[in-house]
Amino acid sequence: MTTLSLDSAFRRLRETDVYRSIVRHGAASTNRNRSLVVFENLFLHVHPVKVREKTLRFTHTYWLGGIALACALILTATGVLLMFYYHPSVPQAYRDMKELEFVVDNGLFLRNMHRWAAHLMVFATFLHMMRVFFHRAYRPPRQFNWVIGVVLLIVTLLLSYTGYLLPWDQLAFWGVSVGTSMAKEAPLVGEKSRFLLLGGNIVSENALLRFYVLHCVVLPVALVLMLSVHIWRVRKDGGVQGPPEESARREEVR
Amino acid sequence: MPEPPHDITNEEVQDRPDRRDFLSRLGVGACAAAAVGSGVVTLDFLKPKVLFEPPTTFRAGDPSDYPEGTLRFNKEQKAYVIGRPGGVYALSAVCTHLGCITRFLSDQSIIACPCHGSRFDLEGNVVEGPAPRPLPWLEVAMDSSGLLIVDTAITVAHGKVFKA
Amino acid sequence: MSSLPPLDLVETADPLATPRRVALVRPDLRPAVRTTDEKYVMTFPNLIVREVILFQIVVIGLALAAILFDAPLEGIANPLETPNPAKAPWYFLGLQELLHYFPPVVAGVLMPLLVVVALVVIPYARINQTAGPLWENAGPRRALALAGATGAVIALFGAFKCWPIVVPTAAISLAMFSARGGESAGAFRRAIAKVTLPEWIMVWFAVVATILTAIGTFFRGPGWSFVWPWAQAVAF
Numbered sequence: 001m002t003t004l005s006l007d008s009a010f011r012r013l014r015e016t017d018v019y020r021s022i023v024r025h026g027a028a029s030t031n032r033n034r035s036l037v038v039f040e041n042l043f044l045h046v047h048p049v050k051v052r053e054k055t056l057r058f059t060h061t062y063w064l065g066g067i068a069l070a071c072a073l074i075l076t077a078t079g080v081l082l083m084f085y086y087h088p089s090v091p092q093a094y095r096d097m098k099e100l101e102f103v104v105d106n107g108l109f110l111r112n113m114h115r116w117a118a119h120l121m122v123f124a125t126f127l128h129m130m131r132v133f134f135h136r137a138y139r140p141p142r143q144f145n146w147v148i149g150v151v152l153l154i155v156t157l158l159l160s161y162t163g164y165l166l167p168w169d170q171l172a173f174w175g176v177s178v179g180t181s182m183a184k185e186a187p188l189v190g191e192k193s194r195f196l197l198l199g200g201n202i203v204s205e206n207a208l209l210r211f212y213v214l215h216c217v218v219l220p221v222a223l224v225l226m227l228s229v230h231i232w233r234v235r236k237d238g239g240v241q242g243p244p245e246e247s248a249r250r251e252e253v254r
Numbered sequence: 255m256p257e258p259p260h261d262i263t264n265e266e267v268q269d270r271p272d273r274r275d276f277l278s279r280l281g282v283g284a285c286a287a288a289a290v291g292s293g294v295v296t297l298d299f300l301k302p303k304v305l306f307e308p309p310t311t312f313r314a315g316d317p318s319d320y321p322e323g324t325l326r327f328n329k330e331q332k333a334y335v336i337g338r339p340g341g342v343y344a345l346s347a348v349c350t351h352l353g354c355i356t357r358f359l360s361d362q363s364i365i366a367c368p369c370h371g372s373r374f375d376l377e378g379n380v381v382e383g384p385a386p387r388p389l390p391w392l393e394v395a396m397d398s399s400g401l402l403i404v405d406t407a408i409t410v411a412h413g414k415v416f417k418a
Numbered sequence: 419m420s421s422l423p424p425l426d427l428v429e430t431a432d433p434l435a436t437p438r439r440v441a442l443v444r445p446d447l448r449p450a451v452r453t454t455d456e457k458y459v460m461t462f463p464n465l466i467v468r469e470v471i472l473f474q475i476v477v478i479g480l481a482l483a484a485i486l487f488d489a490p491l492e493g494i495a496n497p498l499e500t501p502n503p504a505k506a507p508w509y510f511l512g513l514q515e516l517l518h519y520f521p522p523v524v525a526g527v528l529m530p531l532l533v534v535v536a537l538v539v540i541p542y543a544r545i546n547q548t549a550g551p552l553w554e555n556a557g558p559r560r561a562l563a564l565a566g567a568t569g570a571v572i573a574l575f576g577a578f579k580c581w582p583i584v585v586p587t588a589a590i591s592l593a594m595f596s597a598r599g600g601e602s603a604g605a606f607r608r609a610i611a612k613v614t615l616p617e618w619i620m621v622w623f624a625v626v627a628t629i630l631t632a633i634g635t636f637f638r639g640p641g642w643s644f645v646w647p648w649a650q651a652v653a654f
Contacts, residue, residue, distance in 0.1 A: 028462055037462040044466065050458040051465050063472050070476040094494040101491070112484035119654060120480065122509050133540070133620050143541035150537045157509060164507050171653055173495030174354070174504035178369060178514065181352035182526030190527070199302045202497065206302060329498050351522060355500040368502035370518050371642040386521045 046235050060242035064128035068156075069231075071121035072223065078114040079216070086166070088212035090205045093168040118160045125156050137241035145233045148226055155223050162215035168208060176211070177203050310407035314394070317342055317402060325358055325376070331406050333392055334358065334365070336376060341415035344392040344404045345378050351385040365389070378412070388412060490653035502640045508654055511634030512627050518642055519580040533623075540616075549614035553598045561598065568594075582629050590622045 013019055014027060025036035035049040054060060085104055086096050100107030129149060132138055138146035165176045180203065183194045199206030234240060312331045320326075320337030327334055332347040332355055347356050347365075354369035364381065365374040372383030379388045393408040394416035402416070459465075492501070506514050516525035540546055553560075568591035575583040597610040613621075635652060639645030 031460060034460045034462045037466075044462070047461045047465060049461055051461050053457040053459045053464075056459070056464060056468060066469065066472050067476055070473045071480075073473070074477060074480060091494055097491055108488065109481075109484050112487065112489045113480050115489035115654075116483045116487070117480050119508070120476075129537075130620070130624060134617065136546070138541040139547055140541075146541045147538050150534065154534070160509070161507060167491060168495045169490075170492040170495055170499075170501050171490060171505075173497065174501055175506045175510075178352045178354065178504055179506050179510060182513070182517070182522060184353075185522035186527040187523070196297070196300055199300075200305050200307060202307060203495075204307065206305075332498070352517065352526075354504055355498065366641060368500050368641055369504045370514070384518055384521065386523075 046231055048235065048239065051239060055240050055242060057242070061240050062127075062131055064124050064131050065240075068121055068124040068128055069227070071117045071124060072227070074117045075114060075121065076220070078110050078117065081110055082114060083216060088166070088209050090168060090208060093166060093208060097167045097169070114163075118163060122156055122160050125153050129153060132241075135241065135243045142233075142237050142241065145230060145237065148230045148233070152223070152226050152230060155219055155226060159215060159219045159223065162211040162219065165203075165208060165211045166215065173203060176207070311403055311405045313397075314342075314344070314402040314404050316400065317396075325360075327358055328404075331404070333404055333406050335394075335402070335404060338415055341417045342394055342402060343415045344394050345376075346390045346392055346406065346409075348389075349385060350380075350387040350389060351383070356389070492653070503638060503642055505634070505638075505653075508631065508635050511638075512630035515582065515630045515634035515638070516580075519578045543616075546616045549616055551612045552594065552615050552618060553611060556598075561595070564591075564594070582633050583626050586625045586629055587622065590618070590625060594618050 011027075014023075024040055025033045028034045028037050038044045038047050038049050082100070085100055085107065087093060097111070100111050132146065132149065161176075161179065165172045180194050180198060183197070184190045186193070195201065197207070197210065198204070199210050308330065310331075312328055312333075314326070314328070314335045320335065320342045322337055322339050324337040325334055326336075327347065334345040334347055336343055336345060345365075348354075349356050349367040349369065349372055351367060351370055351372050354367050356365045356367045356372075356374065358365050363376065365376070365378075367373070367383065367385065370384050372385035373381045374385070374389050375381050377388075378391065390409040391412055391414060393405045393410050395403045395405070396416075397403050505511060513525060513530065516529060519525070520529075568587065572584055572587050572591075575587065593610060594613075597607065597613065599611075602608075603611075636647035637644055639650050
């Protein structure tokens with residue numbers, strides 16, 4: 001009898017028919033199989049099989065877009081879990097916050113994580129935009145992807161802002177009251193758009209429900225759509241763009 | 255054996271431009287009309303028809319409760335009722351800047367907004383800060399039993415004092 | 419205009435023509451001029467592993483933050499009681515600080531709209547595509563024009579007594595002008611001499627936005643009066 005090591009167990013698992021029907025290639029020990037890892041996988045195939053070594057350097061992108069994406073994933077996971085305990089109604093919404101804090105196991109942890117991830121996502125998105133600007137990575141053919149990025153920044157801000165009302169505490173209520181009063185000052189459409197957004201003249205239960213729907217459905221769907229286009233275009237335009245290359249700079253000067 | 259595909263000719267591509275043009279315009283037009291129509295209907299759907307918001311009128315008491323220099327703050331209705339020689343007037347307590355609720359500071363006899371530092375005098379005029387307009391004056395009326403009624407939904411001209 | 423033919427000239431009107439790929443690469447406009455001897459590596463494991471590590475770092479960092487700091491929760495919403503001060507979320511406090519100086523139409527609608535429009539226009543503005551260092555081949559006319567422009571910005575915001583914008587604007591324009599003729603000076607001046615005009619503007623925007631947000635978040639207390647950060651609790 002052979003001793004069963006973890007390694008050999010994994011090797012056997014990889015050779016089973018079921019495993020091979022899911023993952024068609026063998027162990028990623030050859031360059032052929034390493035290519036297959038990327039291009040036989042729906043999620044990884046936003047990547048090319050090979051990447052420019054330079055793009056892996058930290059100073060090339062500072063991984064800022066990656067941090068924002070990681071935040072978006074964490075926010076989706078924690079947000080869906082929080083939805084199981086949340087009622088978008090007055091005053092139940094606030095009671096649910098208390099329940100999450102004192103009754104639900106790890107409820108406070110999830111709410112904390114959701115909140116800090118939201119702040120980090122706003123911050124990382126802004127820094128990502130600055131990085132792209134100073135690396136001049138918005139130049140042709142990437143002009144439109146920069147515009148999509150600006151839209152993504154706005155969607156991120158709106159997501160964070162609509163989420164801000166949901167706890168229905170004083171901070172939430174007055175933060176949103178002050179913010180939506182700004183919209184009122186816009187000429188022509190201001191008053192009407194505020195009425196539509198709040199579903200009334202004041203921040204009330206209607207507003208809570210509307211912000212909830214925007215926060216949990218409309219804006220996440222918009223984010224996923226725009227994010228897909230954003231990432232797909234990065235790939236189509238030749239991968240992440242770091243600082244302008246010295247050769248290009250020299251050409252410019254000439 | 256299937257017939258090999260023959261090369262498309264230029265004439266075939268541009269076959270009957272009139273009919274094609276007409277049909278494609280009709281199609282695009284129908285789609286545009288449908289899009290505009292559903293947009294309008296959706297907007298209308300999103301506009302609440304019945305609002306369960308608090309009533310806008312409140313009883314402010316007897317006119318004799320307001321000798322000169324009295325100021326009463328109605329918290330629920332966000333309004334000040336102020337007495338003045340021979341009359342009473344009501345001021346909205348909602349800051350004209352961004353909708354925060356102002357407070358009356360009796361020691362300075364000034365109405366101050368906690369949000370962005372706007373200050374108003376007792377007639378609602380902006381003394382200081384970013385508020386763009388004076389506080390609106392609200393309609394004061396008297397009901398059949400001689401009590402004052404203030405309607406926060408109706409604003410009246412600045413300086414229109416209710417004379418009992 | 420450039421001497422290169424516009425792109426539509428390359429396309430033919432003949433619908434039956436077999437499409438051929440034609441590449442027009444303008445070295446002054448493209449961010450990446452491909453160098454032939456670039457080194458490529460396999461995406462798996464080089465990139466994928468790094469991505470996984472990045473995700474783990476973010477998760478661990480946020481989990482630590484969630485354990486150490488609790489999300490704020492105040493009393494239940496009360497429409498009748500405005501807390502003093504009433505603050506928006508931190509990323510809007512720069513705007514709220516502006517609202518202290520400008521009428522709501524300007525600070526709440528016009529300025530954010532201008533910022534968004536400016537950001538969208540960036541990649542389409544020609545000056546961004548080809549800009550060289552600001553003071554390279556620049557005569558006194560450019561210095562005069564820029565002095566006029568910065569002076570106008572300072573005067574405009576000064577008229578509203580908006581010091582959080584006036585002071586950084588003055589500081590940055592000072593830095594901008596000190597970069598003039600700095601190509602042969604010390605390392606720092608040589609570095610800032612390389613900065614282009616769009617980059618100066620973006621630096622200005624980022625610094626002003628940061629300062630306004632920081633003031634709104636940490637230095638504003640009851641009645642939007644100036645307070646020291648340690649004199650009040652800040653809720654995020």
